[in-house]
Structures are given as structure tokens and as C-alpha cells.
Amino acid sequence: MSATTDHRRGLRQAVDFGALVAFLLAYGVHRFVRGLDGQQALVEATWVLVGASALALAVGWRLERRLAPLPLLAGGFALIFGSLTLIFHDPTLLKLKLTIQNTLLAMVLLGSLPFRKYPFRYLLESAFRLTEAGWRGLTLRYGLFFAAVAIVNEVIWRTQSDDVWVSFRGGLWLASAGFGIWQVVYIMKHMIRDEPEDAPGATTPDPDR
Incomplete structure (x- = not known):
């Protein structure tokens, strides 16, 4: 992987993260500076989310x-459910986005396990x-993670205030990053490395064969 490729991916990830940060900041401004209630602040912040998500896709x-x-x-x-939120002026659609998105991911990943057709x-x-065990384990881990996110999101948005849900939305990025770092250790454990040609036990091709 070239340094240029790493730089491009890093920039794209920064833009993706920036979309979430912009949304959180917009909510904070509308909620605590302008004094809007949580529902209205979420709708207003969704304008920023939709614009930032479109920018992230364009940059990618x-x-x-x-x-x-x-x-x-x-x-x-984000674009679909954000637009629906703005059209119907209902932030519940934005909250459901997290549940539906993660449920679909969990279904695809966990559903692939019996067929051994791992999307990753x-x-x-x-x-x-x-x-093979590495791909299966990685698929299982992420499938369960996405399922857990969907369940926790449902519990929080249905039982807690808008402020709590927005805080959860920001904390979820940190949890996802931490989970991803944890999987690096797992990946390294199950990675297949090319055996050096001069490694003990390596055979030398017979030129006369």
C-alpha cells in the first residue's frame, strides 16, 4: 500500500469523521445557544449532517x-434518512437510521456465516x-457488534432524551474506533504471512523438473 493511498484514505476518514463532528456541533449550537428544544435542534442539525455527508461522498x-x-x-x-427527517420534520427518522443501518449490516454478516461467504x-x-477461521471470526465479531449497536440505539432513543441520544451518537464513534483497534490484534493473530524463500523447511524448486 503506497503512501499516497494511505494519505487519501486518511483524508477520507477525516472527512467522514468531520461530518459527525459538524452534526454534533450544530446540535449543540441550536440546543444550548439558540435555546431550541431537542426535537427542533435535531432537525436543524440534520441540515448540516446532510450537507457534510454529501461532501464526504464527493471527497471519497x-x-x-x-x-x-x-x-x-x-x-x-445519512442522506436518505436525513432528507426524510427534513421533509417530514421528524427527527425520529434520523434515530431510526442508526437502527436500520446496523440491523442490515448485522443480518448480512451473520447471515453469511452458514454459507462461508464472508463479505469482509x-x-x-x-x-x-x-x-478461514480468521475471516469467520472477524465476520462474527462485527455482526454481533452491529446487532448490539442497533439494540442499544433502540433502547436509548425510545427511553432517553434527545440530549442523551446525541451524546450516545458521539460516543458511538469512539466505541467503534476502540472496537476496530481491538480487531487489529485479532487480525494479526490470524493473518497469513508469506513464507520467506530461505526459511527453514522451504523447498527450492528443481530446475530439471
Whole structure:
């Protein structure tokens, strides 16, 4: 992987994270500076979320000339449910977005396990190779994580205030980052490394064969 590719991916991830930060800041301004109630502040902040999500997708396309599946899914859901929130003036749709998005991801990942057709293998195999058990375990872990996010989101938005839900939305990014770092250790454990040609036990091709 080249330094240029790393730089582009880093910039795209920064823009993706910036969309969430912009949304959180916009909510804070409308809620605590302008004094709007939580529902109205969420609707007003959704304008920022929709614009920032569109910008993130545009930057991703500009940098890589393609839309990677996961950023496309996240950005697409943000645009769709954000637009519906603005059209119907109902922030419940924005809250449901997190549940629906993560439920679909969980269903796809967990549903692939019986068939041994792991989506992560098709998405990530160009970056690294894992054992069969590694792909299966990684798929299971992320499937359960997405399912847990969907469940927790449902509990929070249905039982807590808008301020608590927005705080949860921000904390979820930190939880996701921490979970991702934890999976790096798992990936390293199950990674297939090319055996050096001069390693003990390595065979030398017979030129006369």
C-alpha cells in the first residue's frame, strides 16, 4: 500500500469523521445557544449532517474515483434518512437510521456465516489475507457488534432524551474506533504471512523438473 493511498484514505476518514463532528456541533449550537428544544435542534442539525455527508461522498469519489462500500452505505443512509427527517420534520427518522443501518449490516454478516461467504473477505482480501477461521471470526465479531449497536440505539432513543441520544451518537464513534483497534490484534493473530524463500523447511524448486 503506497503512501499516497494511505494519505487519501486518511483524508477520507477525516472527512467522514468531520461530518459527525459538524452534526454534533450544530446540535449543540441550536440546543444550548439558540435555546431550541431537542426535537427542533435535531432537525436543524440534520441540515448540516446532510450537507457534510454529501461532501464526504464527493471527497471519497474525488480521491479514489470510486465509492467504497461501507462509506457509501453510511453516507447513503445519512442522506436518505436525513432528507426524510427534513421533509417530514421528524427527527425520529434520523434515530431510526442508526437502527436500520446496523440491523442490515448485522443480518448480512451473520447471515453469511452458514454459507462461508464472508463479505469482509471480498472487501479486504486485497489488503491482507486471513485464515478461514480468521475471516469467520472477524465476520462474527462485527455482526454481533452491529446487532448490539442497533439494540442499544433502540433502547436509548425510545427511553432517553434527545440530549442523551446525541451524546450516545458521539460516543458511538469512539466505541467503534476502540472496537476496530481491538480487531487489529485479532487480525494479526490470524493473518497469513508469506513464507520467506530461505526459511527453514522451504523447498527450492528443481530446475530439471
